[in-house]
Amino acid sequence: MRMHPLLRSTILLIFIAFMIIPVIATMVFSISTRWDRSILPEGLTFEWWQKVTSNPAFKMTLRNSFYLSFGTAIALVLLVTPSAYWAHIRVQKSKAIFEIMSALSFGIPGVILALSLIRFYSNIPIPLVNTPNILLLACMELSFPFMYRPIANALDSINLKTLTEASMSLGGNWIQTLWYVILPNIMPGVLSGFLLVFSTVFAEFTLTNLLVGARFKTFPIYLVEFTRFDGRQASALATISFVVAWIVSLLILWISGRKAVSAGGAVVVH
Amino acid sequence: MDWLPLSPLILFALGFQLIPVISIIISSFNSKHGYTLNNYERAFTPMILNAFKNSIQLSTTTATLGVIIGAFVAYAIISSPNKFIQNALIALADVTTNFGGAPLAFAFIIILGSTGVITILLKEVGINLYPKFRIYSISGLTIAYLYFQIPLMIMLILPSLLGLKKELWEAAINLGATTFQYWWYIALPTLAPALLSSFFILFVNSFGAYATAWTLTGPDVNLITVQIAALIRGEVQLEIELADALSVVSMCITLIGVIGYLSLARRSRRALS
Numbered sequence: 001m002r003m004h005p006l007l008r009s010t011i012l013l014i015f016i017a018f019m020i021i022p023v024i025a026t027m028v029f030s031i032s033t034r035w036d037r038s039i040l041p042e043g044l045t046f047e048w049w050q051k052v053t054s055n056p057a058f059k060m061t062l063r064n065s066f067y068l069s070f071g072t073a074i075a076l077v078l079l080v081t082p083s084a085y086w087a088h089i090r091v092q093k094s095k096a097i098f099e100i101m102s103a104l105s106f107g108i109p110g111v112i113l114a115l116s117l118i119r120f121y122s123n124i125p126i127p128l129v130n131t132p133n134i135l136l137l138a139c140m141e142l143s144f145p146f147m148y149r150p151i152a153n154a155l156d157s158i159n160l161k162t163l164t165e166a167s168m169s170l171g172g173n174w175i176q177t178l179w180y181v182i183l184p185n186i187m188p189g190v191l192s193g194f195l196l197v198f199s200t201v202f203a204e205f206t207l208t209n210l211l212v213g214a215r216f217k218t219f220p221i222y223l224v225e226f227t228r229f230d231g232r233q234a235s236a237l238a239t240i241s242f243v244v245a246w247i248v249s250l251l252i253l254w255i256s257g258r259k260a261v262s263a264g265g266a267v268v269v270h
Numbered sequence: 271m272d273w274l275p276l277s278p279l280i281l282f283a284l285g286f287q288l289i290p291v292i293s294i295i296i297s298s299f300n301s302k303h304g305y306t307l308n309n310y311e312r313a314f315t316p317m318i319l320n321a322f323k324n325s326i327q328l329s330t331t332t333a334t335l336g337v338i339i340g341a342f343v344a345y346a347i348i349s350s351p352n353k354f355i356q357n358a359l360i361a362l363a364d365v366t367t368n369f370g371g372a373p374l375a376f377a378f379i380i381i382l383g384s385t386g387v388i389t390i391l392l393k394e395v396g397i398n399l400y401p402k403f404r405i406y407s408i409s410g411l412t413i414a415y416l417y418f419q420i421p422l423m424i425m426l427i428l429p430s431l432l433g434l435k436k437e438l439w440e441a442a443i444n445l446g447a448t449t450f451q452y453w454w455y456i457a458l459p460t461l462a463p464a465l466l467s468s469f470f471i472l473f474v475n476s477f478g479a480y481a482t483a484w485t486l487t488g489p490d491v492n493l494i495t496v497q498i499a500a501l502i503r504g505e506v507q508l509e510i511e512l513a514d515a516l517s518v519v520s521m522c523i524t525l526i527g528v529i530g531y532l533s534l535a536r537r538s539r540r541a542l543s
Contacts, residue, residue, distance in 0.1 A: 003345065003346055003349045007346075008346045008349060008350060011342055011343055011346040012343070012346050012347070012350070012355075012359065015343045015346075015359075015420070016359075016362070018416075018417070018420075019362055019363075019366050019417070019421070021381060021388075022374065022377035022378060022380070022381055022417065023377060025377065025380050025381045025387050025388075026373070026376070026377040026380055029380050029387070035387060036385035036386075036390070037385065037390065038390070039390060039391055039394055079278060079279060079282060080279075082275065083275065083276050083278065083279040086275045086276060087276065090272055091272050091273060091276065094273065094276055097276070097279065097280065097283065098279075101283050101287060103528050103532065104287055104288075104291075104528075105287070106474065106528060107474060107521070107524045107525050107527070107528035108287070108291065108478075108521060108524070109477065109478025109479075109480070109495055109520065109521075109524060110478060110480055110481075110495075111478075111480050111495045111498045111499050111502070111517075112291075112294075112478075112498065112517040112520060112521060113290075114502060115294060115498060115502050115510075115513055115514070115517055116290035116291045116293065116294045116517070117286065117290050118502065119290065119293060119294050119297065119510065119514065120289060120290035120293045120294075121290075123293075137286050138286070140282070140286070141286050141287055174275075196368075199368055200368070203368075203370070203371050203372075203373070204371075205371050205372050205480075205481035205484075205485075206480045206481050206484075206499075209481075209484075209499075210499060210502050210503070213503075220371060220372045220373075220481070223372050223373060223376070224372045224484070224485050227372070227375075227376050227379070227485060231376075231379070231380070234376055235376070235380060237373075238372075238373035238376045238377060241372075241373035242369070242373055242377075245365070245368060245369055246365060249364065249365040249368060250361075250365070253361055253364065253365075
């Protein structure tokens with residue numbers, strides 16, 4: 001049932017080239033003096049990096065993206081962990097809610113989510129529209145499956161009932177049980193979810209662009225602005241995005257011990 | 271009482287998913303004079319029809335290519351005898367699934383733009399990509415989308431490929447089947463639900479994509495997500511009801527995809543268990 005070794009190597013080499021070349025080329029482009037009329041870069045320089053990082057907007061957008069990603073991930077941990085635990089131990093039926101939310105989160109495109117939130121919240125007297133808060137809530141919706149899936153998998157993989165009963169019989173209440181007994185046992189799942197949400201939101205462009213526009217500039221918005229007028233500085237910014245995505249993904253792989261990060265239902269939205 | 275601790279979650283789902291979406295469905299049928307299909311009639315200009323056509327075509331192409339290429343690469347990965355290479359490649363697919371959007375689109379401009387690195391390289395050996403090919407077009411978008419579709423397919427199909435039982439292969443060969451017969455009559459039908467359900471995931475993934483298309487082509491390529499975004503930003507006309515109608519039709523398409531995925535994924539799990 002094995003593939004012919006020559007065919008296998010060819011397929012794998014083309015695959016690796018296709019996945020790696022765009023990233024490497026972007027990195028080299030960002031340290032090249034010129035690379036648009038010769039096969040190899042004409043020279044190397046850090047000028048574009050210096051230029052782009054010394055811009056005050058650079059630090060601001062990086063900070064905004066960090067706040068948004070961190071805030072979304074924390075908010076989702078707080079929302080999902082206790083309710084997923086409760087659903088798994090007490091109300092099995094309610095797991096369907098999580099599944100439906102995950103399916104809708106994947107099935108509703110970003111532009112439509114943005115439209116629906118703008119339309120709904122501009123008609124009711126809650127001051128959310130055009131604020132970073134609505135962006136954070138939208139990002140929570142967008143990345144919900146990335147938090148739920150790893151936590152649900154972690155909850156399924158431990159002996160939830162025995163642990164809970166043991167804790168209860170020793171006099172623990174629900175909150176103590178969750179905090180002192182369950183949480184340490186599902187920590188890898190929670191951390192994976194946290195990092196997956198972090199990297200998804202860090203790269204988020206659609207919702208930011210449509211919900212808050214220039215009022216709250218994030219790193220991807222800054223990057224797209226640069227692609228329109230200075231490709232070399234943009235390539236430095238793109239390199240930073242790639243590096244952040246790689247670091248976070250490798251951290252997840254390390255935490256979850258080589259298990260698939262993006263398995264099954266938790267699918268990416270671009 | 272048992273449901274009470276779930277109220278924050280339910281409130282979140284209602285407030286930021288269900289009710290806003292239902293509200294655009296309702297307002298898409300609304301006008302000053304009561305319920306109407308008027309918004310739909312006015313929304314479907316030839317330009318919008320073309321946008322739907324382009325979006326469906328792009329999604330079908332990248333999903334089909336993604337499924338075929340991804341399945342072959344996944345099979346090549348698991349049939350590699352070297353465990354280290356296997357794990358490294360799975361990690362590569364895993365990481366790149368989460369790539370996409372603006373930085374990816376820009377990377378493709380750098381390599382395949384009119385003065386791109388590969389464009390120049392190919393020119394040196396006598397192949398002129400431009401002006402026949404343009405990265406800022408639908409065919410350019412197809413290549414960029416494959417960058418996240420192929421690794422996603424690999425991650426989706428790996429469990430099913432690993433679940434193919436060795437005994438089936440041995441039994442088939444012992445009974446005199448050729449390799450081709452094994453794949454055509456046994457492996458492929460077993461894998462069919464998984465392949466088809468992955469197709470749906472990839473289709474929806476591509477249909478809803480916006481950031482990559484916007485960075486790469488701006489308003490040049492007419493996709494439905496680009497049109498809806500333009501209506502939200504008020505670039506075209508201030509008739510947001512039209513965006514509601516377009517969103518409802520788009521959601522019907524993506525939700526059919528999601529339902530297709532969910533029902534087939536269940537069948538696939540049964541076929542392999």
